[in-house]
Amino acid sequence: xxxxxxxxVKEIIDIENQWGKEDYHHLKKKFKxxxxxxxxxxxxxxxxxxxxxxxxxxxFKKLAAEFIAKPREELFFPKKKQPLxxxxxxxxxxxxxxxxxxxxFETPKVVPDILWPQxxxxxxxxxxxxxxxxxxxLKSDCWSDEKKTAVILLEMQxxxxxQVDKIKGPWVYDEKNSKNFAIKHKDDxxxxxxxxxxxxxxxxxxKWTSARIKLIDSISEEEKILLAKGIPNFIASQLSKKFKVxxxxxxxxxxxxxxxxxxxxxxxxxxxxxxxx
Numbered sequence: 001x002x003x004x005x006x007x008x009v010k011e012i013i014d015i016e017n018q019w020g021k022e023d024y025h026h027l028k029k030k031f032k033x034x035x036x037x038x039x040x041x042x043x044x045x046x047x048x049x050x051x052x053x054x055x056x057x058x059x060f061k062k063l064a065a066e067f068i069a070k071p072r073e074e075l076f077f078p079k080k081k082q083p084l085x086x087x088x089x090x091x092x093x094x095x096x097x098x099x100x101x102x103x104x105f106e107t108p109k110v111v112p113d114i115l116w117p118q119x120x121x122x123x124x125x126x127x128x129x130x131x132x133x134x135x136x137x138l139k140s141d142c143w144s145d146e147k148k149t150a151v152i153l154l155e156m157q158x159x160x161x162x163q164v165d166k167i168k169g170p171w172v173y174d175e176k177n178s179k180n181f182a183i184k185h186k187d188d189x190x191x192x193x194x195x196x197x198x199x200x201x202x203x204x205x206x207k208w209t210s211a212r213i214k215l216i217d218s219i220s221e222e223e224k225i226l227l228a229k230g231i232p233n234f235i236a237s238q239l240s241k242k243f244k245v246x247x248x249x250x251x252x253x254x255x256x257x258x259x260x261x262x263x264x265x266x267x268x269x270x271x272x273x274x275x276x277x
Contacts, residue, residue: 002064002068004060004061004064005061005064005065005068007036007057007061009035009057010028010031010034010035010036010037011036011037012024012027012028012037012039013036013037013038013039013049014038014039014044015039015041016039016041016044018039018041018044019039019044027039031047031050033117033120033121034047034049034050034052034117035052035053035054035057036049036052036057037049047113048113049113050113050114050116050117051112051113051115051116051117053116053120055273058273059273062273062274063075081262081265081266082262082265083255083258083261083262083265084255084261084262084264084265084268085255085261086252086255088265089248089252089255089264090252092268093248096155098138098155098156098157099155099156099159099211099247099248100153100154100155100156100247100248100251101153101154101156101159101211101212101215101245101246101247102151102152102153102154102245102246102247102250102251103126103151103152103154103215103219103239103243103244103245104149104150104151104243104244104245104246104254105149105150105235105238105239105242105243105244106148106149106150106238106241106242107144107145107146107147107148107149107150107238108150108234108235108237108238110234112146114234115144115146115150115234116144117232118232118233118234118235119142119144119150119152119235120142121230121232122142122152122231122232122235123140123141123142123152123153123154124140125229125230125231126140126152126154126215126218126219127140127154129214129215129218129229130154130156130211130214130215133208133211133214134158134161134165135156135158135159135161135211135214136156136157136158137154137155137156137157138155138156138157139155140152140153140154140155141153141263141267143260143263145257145259145260149254149257149260150235150238151251151254151260153251153267154211154215156211158211159210159211159212160209160210160211161206161208161209162206162209163205163206163209164190164203164204164205164206165203165204165205165206166201166202166203167185167201167202167203167204168196168199168200168201169181169185169193169199169200169201169202170199170200171198171199172195172198172199172200173198178193178200181193181200181202182200185202185204188202188204188205189202189203189204190203190204190205191203212245212247215245216245219231219239219243219245221240222240223236223237223240226239226240
């Protein structure tokens with residue numbers, strides 16, 4: 001418990017001492033997306049803790065610190081959480097004023113320590129794609145029953161954008177780039193180039209005004225293109241076959257799965273994970 005309390009991010013545990021301290025930098029790069037590194041005693045190239053999420057890592061650190069501060073049996077038996085009900089979900093969505101976009105697809109047939117890192121990486125990549133097009137993601141998460149269904153959840157602060165966008169160009173005194181800017185937007189500008197604070201500006205129509213439609217477009221691709229976009233291989237394979245992108249009303253139907261309903265409660269009711277020393 002004392003050791004766990006003091007773990008750092010990317011803590012390396014090598015029971016068989018298969019790697020030297022001088023190799024730790026290499027290991028942290030090798031397992032760059034994994035928060036805890038526990039070297040497999042029979043395969044030093046494998047991290048047996050790759051499925052451990054940041055949440056579980058910090059949750060365990062917090063519990064270790066709480067046990068040391070005040071040992072008690074109840075810490076070994078987590079409280080049973082009630083599944084989130086449809087009524088609670090509706091109330092939460094109304095009070096938060098956000099939009100939910102969920103990508104639902106069949107779980108790849110891989111072991112959990114491969115599945116979860118790929119799910120988390122895909123979630124972050126889809127979030128980044130939306131942010132690249134100026135949509136704003138409040139937070140995201142992923143879930144799977146590890147058998148049939150996988151869900152990537154994106155809660156949107158901004159899921160719709162105005163039809164018109166403003167593009168800021170070069171400083172007016174930069175004649176070469178000013179000319180290139182004007183040429184570039186000769187056909188798509190609906191206003192301008194005009195000047196704002198000594199910079200050229202044009203107004204154009206956006207191609208994507210809906211985050212949901214943009215997301216569908218981004219993942220409706222062949223496997224090799226999804227891989228090129230940064231989607232991990234097993235997830236890319238599944239998405240290239242079949243997926244659906246749904247909103248809050250359709251996502252609510254999954255609440256009949258109690259495990260998913262508990263996950264959704266955890267998603268909305270975030271606990272304080274800062275360890276108490």
